[in-house]
Amino acid sequence: MAEFFATLKSDFIKCFVTKNRWTFITEGLSTTLKITLLSCIMGIVIGLILAIVRSTYDKNYKEMHGGIGKSLLAVANFIANIYLTVIRGTPVVVQLMIMYYIIFAASDNGVLVAVSAFGINSGAYVAEIFRSGIMSIDNGQFEAGRSLGFGYIQTMLFIVFPQAFKSVLPALANEFIVLLKETSVAGYVAIQDLTKGGDIIRGATYETFMPLLAVAGIYLVMVIFFTKLVNILERRLRKSER
Amino acid sequence: MNDNIIKVCGLKKHFVGGTVKALDGIDLEIKRGEVIVIIGPSGCGKSTFLRSLNLLEKPTSGNIFFNGVDINDPKVDINTHRQKMGMVFQQFNLFPHLSIRKNITLAPIKLLKKPKETAEKEAMSLLKRVGLEDRAEAYPSQLSGGQKQRIAIVRALAMDPEVMLFDEPTSALDPEMVGEVLDVMKELAQEGMTMAVVTHEMGFAKEVADRVIFMDGGKIEEMGTPEEIFGNPKSPRLRDFLGKVL
Ligand SMILES: Nc1ncnc2c1ncn2[C@@H]1O[C@H](COP(=O)(O)OP(=O)(O)OP(=O)(O)O)[C@@H](O)[C@H]1O
Ligand SMILES: [Mg+2]
Numbered sequence: 001m002a003e004f005f006a007t008l009k010s011d012f013i014k015c016f017v018t019k020n021r022w023t024f025i026t027e028g029l030s031t032t033l034k035i036t037l038l039s040c041i042m043g044i045v046i047g048l049i050l051a052i053v054r055s056t057y058d059k060n061y062k063e064m065h066g067g068i069g070k071s072l073l074a075v076a077n078f079i080a081n082i083y084l085t086v087i088r089g090t091p092v093v094v095q096l097m098i099m100y101y102i103i104f105a106a107s108d109n110g111v112l113v114a115v116s117a118f119g120i121n122s123g124a125y126v127a128e129i130f131r132s133g134i135m136s137i138d139n140g141q142f143e144a145g146r147s148l149g150f151g152y153i154q155t156m157l158f159i160v161f162p163q164a165f166k167s168v169l170p171a172l173a174n175e176f177i178v179l180l181k182e183t184s185v186a187g188y189v190a191i192q193d194l195t196k197g198g199d200i201i202r203g204a205t206y207e208t209f210m211p212l213l214a215v216a217g218i219y220l221v222m223v224i225f226f227t228k229l230v231n232i233l234e235r236r237l238r239k240s241e242r
Numbered sequence: 243m244n245d246n247i248i249k250v251c252g253l254k255k256h257f258v259g260g261t262v263k264a265l266d267g268i269d270l271e272i273k274r275g276e277v278i279v280i281i282g283p284s285g286c287g288k289s290t291f292l293r294s295l296n297l298l299e300k301p302t303s304g305n306i307f308f309n310g311v312d313i314n315d316p317k318v319d320i321n322t323h324r325q326k327m328g329m330v331f332q333q334f335n336l337f338p339h340l341s342i343r344k345n346i347t348l349a350p351i352k353l354l355k356k357p358k359e360t361a362e363k364e365a366m367s368l369l370k371r372v373g374l375e376d377r378a379e380a381y382p383s384q385l386s387g388g389q390k391q392r393i394a395i396v397r398a399l400a401m402d403p404e405v406m407l408f409d410e411p412t413s414a415l416d417p418e419m420v421g422e423v424l425d426v427m428k429e430l431a432q433e434g435m436t437m438a439v440v441t442h443e444m445g446f447a448k449e450v451a452d453r454v455i456f457m458d459g460g461k462i463e464e465m466g467t468p469e470e471i472f473g474n475p476k477s478p479r480l481r482d483f484l485g486k487v488l
Contacts, residue, residue, distance in 0.1 A: 063300055065316045143298055144335035148349040148401060149325030158348060162339050 015210040021201050025211075028197025029218060035114045035193065036180045042119025043179070044172065047126025052156075053080045054127070055134045059142075060152065080127075087124035093185050095121055100189035110191035114183065122179055129175065133168035134160060166237060173230040177223055184219070194218060246307075247405055247436050248272040248295060253304035255290050255460075260302075264290040266460035268304070272405070277437045279447040279468075282457035283483055288440040291457065292409050295438065296320075296327045309404070325353055328398030332410040334390040336382035342369075342393055343378040346400045354401070361400070368396045372426050388419030392426055405436040412443060444488060448472055456480045 016022040057077040064070045087095070099117040107113065137160050145155035187196030198215035202208055248271070255265040264287045272278055280288050293299040295306060297313060297320050305312050313323050337345050346368065347361040356364075369375040372392040382390055391411055398406060408427065412420040424446050431437055431450045441447065447454050447468060454471040456464040456479075464477045472488075475481045 138333075138335075140331060140333050140335040141337065144329075144331065144337070146321075147296060147298060147324060147327070147329035148398070149321045149353050150349065151321050154352065158352065159337055163337075166339065 011207055011210050014205050015201050015207050016214075021204070024192070024197035024200050025194065025214060025218070028192055028194040031111065031192060032180070032183055032186075032194040035111060035118060035183045035186060035191075036176065038111070038115040039118035039122055039183070040176045040179055042115060043122025043126045043175065046120065046123025047128075047130050050080045050083065050123065050127035051130030051134060053077055055131055056152075084124050084127060087121055092118070092121050092182060093188055096185060096189055110186070110189070113189060114186045114191050114193075118179060118183055121182075122175060125178075126172065126175055129168050129171045130164070133164035133171075136167055137163050169237060170230055170234045173226070173233060177226050177230070180222060180226070181219060245274050246271045247274045247309060248438075249305075249307040250295070251305045251307075253291070253294060253306065254302045255287075255294060255299055256302045263460050265294065265301075268460075268462055270455070270462065272436065272438065274404075275434045275436055276452045277431045277435075277450055278439065278453050278455060279451035280438065280440045280455045280457060281442070281444070281447060281483070281487075282463075286457045287460040288457055289409050290460075292407050292438060292440050295407055296324050296329060298329075325349075325401050326404045328395075328401060328403035328406040330391070330394050330398055330406065330408045330411045332413050334382075334387070334394045334414070336390055336394055336397070338382050340381075341378070342374075342380050342382070342385075345382070345393060346397050349397070350400050365396070365400060368399055369393075371429075372396055386419060387415045388422045391415065391419075391423045395423075395426055395430075399430075405438065406430065408437065408439040408441070410440050410442065412441065442487065444472070456483065458483075 016025070053073070053076045057073055061070070061073060061077075064073070096114070096117040100113050104113045104116070134156075141159055141163065142155055145159040146152075150158065183193060184195040186193045187199060192200070195215055198211040201211040205211070250268055250270045253265055253268040254263070256263050266287075268291060280291065282288055290299050294301050295308075297306070301314055304314070306314050308323050308327070311318060311323065313320055336342075337348070340348065343362060343365055346365040347356075347358070350356045350361040350364070351358060366375060366378065369378060372395065374389060374392060374396075377385065377389065377393075382393070385393065395406075395411075411427070412423050415423065420443070424443060427437070427439070427446070428450055439446070439451075449468075451468050454466060454468050455462055456471060456477070458479050464471065464475065464480045471480070472484065475484055
């Protein structure tokens with residue numbers, strides 16, 4: 001038994017203390033969090049734009065009078081649909097590699113590559129979250145706004161979006177958690193995130209057990225933490241609905 | 243000088259590619275200050291007609307003149323006309339994310355560019371009129387149905403409309419709350435507001451209406467004073483309808 005702990009201790013020292021190897025974990029973690037947060041923000045911006053285009057099209061297109069506005073909306077909706085189909089129809093790792101080897105081939109800024117890939121990917125999923133949020137608002141709310149004299153955009157801005165945003169907040173927070181785990185494939189394109197950090201230690205020490213378990217443990221703790229946060233948020237929101 | 247506030251000519255509205263003729267040729271003039279009550283069996287097109295008046299429902303054909311302007315003309319900015327046409331819905335449609343005060347002041351502040359203080363002062367005096375001045379900070383979910391509907395009326399009145407449209411304003415209410423909403427509407431009528439009211443409250447129609455319109459199958463089947471409609475109905479359909487509801 002004592003022997004076991006002694007080995008464990010020496011393994012631990014080898015993996016994390018010697019040559020300051022723990023910095024692979026901490027720096028990797030900071031890269032992972034940076035990529036997750038930035039892609040999440042990018043995803044929300046892209047998702048919001050896509051959702052506005054798609055729900056505007058669904059709600060208004062048939063009623064619109066012909067003209068430049070109608071044609072623009074049709075084109076925007078067409079592009080949005082292609083975006084959604086392509087992004088959701090291909091693996092995120094492949095998208096990441098395309099970003100790295102083709103689009104940003106000249107750049108060695110790993111975070112930029114990862115944020116672009118994951119942000120663009122997340123945007124497609126966030127778009128559907130926002131759209132379902134917008135669609136979940138009773139049409140009576142929309143009509144009440146219009147009957148007071150608000151235009152389409154004003155009604156969306158003052159009446160529909162605030163309610164829709166509240167109803168999708170938990171789903172958005174969930175998307176953040178999904179992204180956190182999804183970014184673990186960033187190592188494919190030489191980005192040193194948390195997973196890659198553990199992998200580097202594994203390669204240097206020929207120890208598999210410690211570094212991988214440490215990495216898994218850190219992901220798990222973060223996911224549990226953020227899930228708790230989402231639950232608290234959900235409860236708060238429900239309370240404010242009364 | 244014509245004193246018609248609303249004039250409807252040959253109004254038709256078809257749904258589902260023309261298979262449902264919700265409105266099948268309506269002609270009507272509404273005078274300033276007049277109270278019109280629209281009655282008729284379920285599905286006859288009452289809501290569709292009322293909602294066409296402010297273009298929430300886009301007519302298939304026909305014209306709707308509001309203050310002499312054909313608001314169905316694509317070149318007309320419908321939003322500015324809607325500001326002058328208040329609407330009250332069966333399901334209230336208050337904004338649940340805003341306090342009562344904000345529900346009422348949102349449109350006057352954003353659309354009429356009223357200073358916040360002015361809008362809030364006017365909101366308070368309107369709330370006083372309907373006996374709800376103490377609920378300004380509450381949220382819609384904290385109110386009873388009757389209170390919600392009175393707030394919805396106030397919200398529309400805050401825009402200082404020239405005409406008020408009511409689509410079955412008391413149909414979603416518990417019976418004991420119907421009276422408080424009808425009282426507000428009666429008062430409004432006495433003050434000279436032009437009103438078009440779809441309702442199943444025949445008592446209200448008899449007491450308040452200047453003119454009662456009986457619709458059936460997307461058409462105006464019969465029209466007259468409450469005395470004529472309820473005392474001396476001519477159309478067999480109207481007689482049949484009144485036999486069921488009275
Ligand atoms: N959006 C729609 N799509 C298809 N049909 C519709 C639509 N709205 C109304 N209709 C049809 O048009 C007709 C008139 O409907 P409307 O709601 O105006 O009747 P109503 O007189 O208000 O009835 P109620 O007393 O039940 O409210 C009905 O046959 C209805 O089914
Ligand atoms: Mg109706």
